[in-house]
Amino acid sequence: xxxxxxxxxxxxVFTQSNxxxxxxxAVYSDPRMANxxxxxxxxxxxxxxxxxxxxxxxxxxxxxxxRFTNRYGRTDPHYDALGSNNLFFVRNPQWKEIRxxxxxxxxxxxMKQMYPLMQEIAADLESMLAKERPANEGKYVTxxxxxxARFTTDSIATIAYGVRANSLSNPEAEFxxxxxxxxxxxLARSKDFFVAFFLPKLVSLMRIKxxxxxxxxxxxxxxxxxMAERERTATVRNDLIDxxxxxxxxxxxxxxxxxxxxxxxxxxxxxxxxxxxxxxxxSSAMSFALLxxxxxxxxxxxxxxxxxxxxxxxxxxxxSYDKIHSLEYLSMVVDEVLRMYPVLPFLDREYQSIKxxxxxxxxxxxxxxxxxxxxxxxxxxxxxxxPKYWTNPNLFNPDRFSAENRKxxxxxxxxxxxxxxxxxxxxxxxxxQTKLGLVHFLKNHFVRSCPETVKEIEFDPKxxxxxxxTGMFLEIVNDRLYDANAL
Numbered sequence: 001x002x003x004x005x006x007x008x009x010x011x012x013v014f015t016q017s018n019x020x021x022x023x024x025x026a027v028y029s030d031p032r033m034a035n036x037x038x039x040x041x042x043x044x045x046x047x048x049x050x051x052x053x054x055x056x057x058x059x060x061x062x063x064x065x066x067r068f069t070n071r072y073g074r075t076d077p078h079y080d081a082l083g084s085n086n087l088f089f090v091r092n093p094q095w096k097e098i099r100x101x102x103x104x105x106x107x108x109x110x111m112k113q114m115y116p117l118m119q120e121i122a123a124d125l126e127s128m129l130a131k132e133r134p135a136n137e138g139k140y141v142t143x144x145x146x147x148x149a150r151f152t153t154d155s156i157a158t159i160a161y162g163v164r165a166n167s168l169s170n171p172e173a174e175f176x177x178x179x180x181x182x183x184x185x186x187l188a189r190s191k192d193f194f195v196a197f198f199l200p201k202l203v204s205l206m207r208i209k210x211x212x213x214x215x216x217x218x219x220x221x222x223x224x225x226x227m228a229e230r231e232r233t234a235t236v237r238n239d240l241i242d243x244x245x246x247x248x249x250x251x252x253x254x255x256x257x258x259x260x261x262x263x264x265x266x267x268x269x270x271x272x273x274x275x276x277x278x279x280x281x282x283s284s285a286m287s288f289a290l291l292x293x294x295x296x297x298x299x300x301x302x303x304x305x306x307x308x309x310x311x312x313x314x315x316x317x318x319x320s321y322d323k324i325h326s327l328e329y330l331s332m333v334v335d336e337v338l339r340m341y342p343v344l345p346f347l348d349r350e351y352q353s354i355k356x357x358x359x360x361x362x363x364x365x366x367x368x369x370x371x372x373x374x375x376x377x378x379x380x381x382x383x384x385x386x387p388k389y390w391t392n393p394n395l396f397n398p399d400r401f402s403a404e405n406r407k408x409x410x411x412x413x414x415x416x417x418x419x420x421x422x423x424x425x426x427x428x429x430x431x432x433q434t435k436l437g438l439v440h441f442l443k444n445h446f447v448r449s450c451p452e453t454v455k456e457i458e459f460d461p462k463x464x465x466x467x468x469x470t471g472m473f474l475e476i477v478n479d480r481l482y483d484a485n486a487l
Contacts, residue, residue: 001027001030001033001039001040001041003041003042006044006045007044008041008042008043008044008045008046009027009041009042009043010023010042010043010044010198012026012461013194013198013461014194016187016190016461016462017461018461019345019459019460019461019462019463019464020194020197020198020346020464021344021345021346021379021380021381021464021465021466022345022381022459022461024050024345024346024377024379024382025345025346025379025380025381025382025385026382027039027041027050027379028050028052028379028382028383028386029382029386033052036052037051037052037053037056037362037365037366038050038051038052038053038056038362038365038366039052041377043072043198043375044198044199046375047371047374048072048374048375048376048377049370049374049375049376049377050377050378050379051376051377051378052379053365054410054411054412054413055412056362056365057378057383057412058411058412059360060349060376060378061347061349061378061412061415061418061419061420061422062419062420062421064360065420065421065422066354067351067352067353067354067360068349068350068351068352068376068422069091069092069095069096069352069421069422070091070092070095070349070350070352071088071089071091071348071349071350072197072198072200072348072349072350072375072376072377073089073196073197073198073200073348074089074091074196074200074203075089075196075203075208075209075210076203076204076207076208076209077204078204079204079207079208079209080203080207080208080209080210080211080216081263081265081269082210082211082216082219082220082265082268082269082272083196083209083210083211083269084269085263085265085266085269085270086269086270086272086273087099087102087270087273087425088273088277089196089210090269094260095422097260098260098270099421099425101243101247102240102243102270102425103425104243105239105240105243106425106426106428106429108428110238111321111428111429111432112321113238114159114238114239114429115321115432117158117159118155118158118159118432118433118436119318119436120158121151121154121155121158121168122151122155122436122437122439122440123440124151124154124168124169125147125151125168125437125440125441126440126443126444127168128147128150128168128169129147129441129444129445129476129478130444130478132476133476133478139450139475140475140476140477140478141450141452141473141474141475141476142473142474142476143471143472143473144287144290144291144447144472144473144474144476145283145284145287145468145471145472146171146471147287148282148283148284148286148287148290148437149167149176149179149180149279149280149283149287150167150168150171150176151167151168151283151286151437152278152279152280152282152283152286152433152437153165153167153173153175153176153179153279153283154166154167154168154175155278155279155282155433155436155437156274156275156278156279156433157175157275159239159240159429160239160240160241160271160274160275160278161222161223161226161239161240161241161271161275162226162230162235162237162239162241163175163222163226174218178214178215178218178219179275179276179279179280181212181214181215182211182212182215182276182280183276183280183463183465183467185460185462185463185467186462187462189462189463190462190463192208192209192210193210193463193464195208196208196210197348197464211272215272216272219268219271219272219275220264220265220268223241223244223267223268223271224264224268226241227241227244227245227248227267230242230245231245240270240271240274241271244261244267244270244271247259247260247261247267248261248267274426277424277426277430278426278429278430278433280343280465281343281424281426281430282430282433282434282437284341284343284465284466284467285334285337285338285341285343285430285431285434286434286437286438286441287472288337288340288341288472289333289334289337289434289438290438290441290447290474291447291453291454291472291474292337292340292396293333293447294447294448294449294453294474295396295449296396297448299333299396299398300442300446300447302329303329303330303333303438303442304442304446304481306327306328306329306330307327307330307438307439307442307443308443308481308482308485310323310324310326310327311439311443311482311486312482312485312486317443317482317486319436319439324432324435324436324439327435327439328402328403329398330435330438330439331401331435332398332399332400332401332402333398333438334431334434334435334438335398335400335401336396336397336398336400336401337396337434338416338417338431339384339385339390339400339414339416340384340385340394340396341466342380342381342384342416342466343416343465343466344380344464344465344466345379345380345381345465345466346377346378346379346380346381347377347378347380347415347418348375348376348377348378349375349376349377349378349422350373350374350375350376351370351371351372351373351374351375351376352372352373353371353372359371359372380415380416380418381466383412383413383414383415384413384414384415384416386413389409389410389413390413417430443481443482444478444479444480444481444482444483445476445477445478445479446476446477446479446481447474447475447476447477448474448475448477449474449475450473450474450475452471452473453473453474454468454470454472454473458470
């Protein structure tokens with residue numbers, strides 16, 4: 001595409017009329033590019049590629065992954081140790097080492113062990129909703145995203161750190177206040193993320209931070225205290241802190257060897273990205289699901305019916321780990337929400353040449369070889385709304401993900417958590433947390449549109465994740481569906 005002098009093809013992002021992820025999706029969806037496998041752009045003064053063709057996407061994420069192991073974006077390793085050392089930004093080979101060490105936290109067995117802790121927070125969500133507006137008492141209109149973020153903040157704090165954050169009982173609790181700070185749509189945060197993702201060579205000069213000073217101090221103090229207590233009491237919770245404590249012990253047993261865990265900021269960094277990614281992804285999916293269900297009440301009734309029947313089959317108003325995974329329509333709803341509203345609307349990668357081997361060619365699409373350091377962008381949002389792969393893509397329709405319809409989905413056109421070795425390590429926990437939140441929200445409550453509800457979806461251009469420009473207000477109605485029928 002034709003660039004603008006100095007700022008290249010980042011004009012809408014530079015002027016904050018669009019976020020970069022959605023701007024990349026606009027490049028993908030430009031009618032002039034409909035028959036192209038890839039589109040050349042300039043990220044400021046750096047030539048890059050927006051990939052459109054599924055086979056090329058597969059090459060980047062899976063087939064030729066060894067040439068695309070790093071993100072293009074980065075943060076200052078000296079000024080922002082927590083940002084640069086975490087699994088999201090850290091570069092290979094450290095990325096591979098960290099990924100291998102953290103993988104045990106996310107096995108099915110560990111998730112099953114964490115599930116009762118998540119259920120405790122889900123019960124807190126029920127209590128909070130009932131307390132805010134008991135049955136048959138007036139209107140209860142609120143920003144549903146805030147409610148969901150308080151739930152996921154408390155859930156992540158307990159399953160990752162063994163800490164009771166109490167955001168549901170106190171909206172200004174410290175964990176919630178710090179979480180809001182990370183993704184606040186401010187000019188300063190917009191600048192930080194713009195430089196981190198698109199001017200990575202300037203991160204040190206401009207002292208770019210992913211984690212602000214206050215959040216970094218809060219996290220260092222919190223994780224330091226929790227790890228010290230865990231080591232002192234020898235308590236085992238099968239959570240992220242256990243893994244970090246194990247890494248520190250492993251390093252202590254080999255004092256003569258270099259070990260990442262000798263750096264306390266390395267350990268805190270992993271805890272930081274787990275928290276920020278964990279609460280935001282699930283709260284986004286959960287709140288957008290409720291918004292779409294409010295718009296289509298018949299779908300909400302169908303989902304509540306499935307949840308209600310399952311709860312009546314189980315004991316004490318809870319669903320077992322296996323039972324919640326068996327709810328087909330709930331899975332379809334969550335999958336469709338993640339299609340329409342992927343929290344990270346794009347993926348970025350950096351091409352790396354391999355010494356002694358020819359550079360990767362774009363044949364048979366183009367007679368062009370990639371150059372070392374080329375930024376590659378995959379527009380997740382546009383792929384997941386492309387009418388080539390999805391009928392009526394802007395309509396919320398969970399039936400796309402029925403067992404029969406799944407067979408016809410183009411794999412590269414659905415990747416809300418990425419694909420391949422660099423996919424989101426916590427995706428299964430994120431999905432489980434979203435499902436559990438929806439189950440306990442809809443157990444005795446439903447949502448409906450009200451005068452304050454947004455009529456048209458408009459995303460905030462100042463954030464790199466997918467967020468509404470305004471609040472997500474809905475009316476919450478307590479009809480005691482489960483409680484009235486479980487007596």
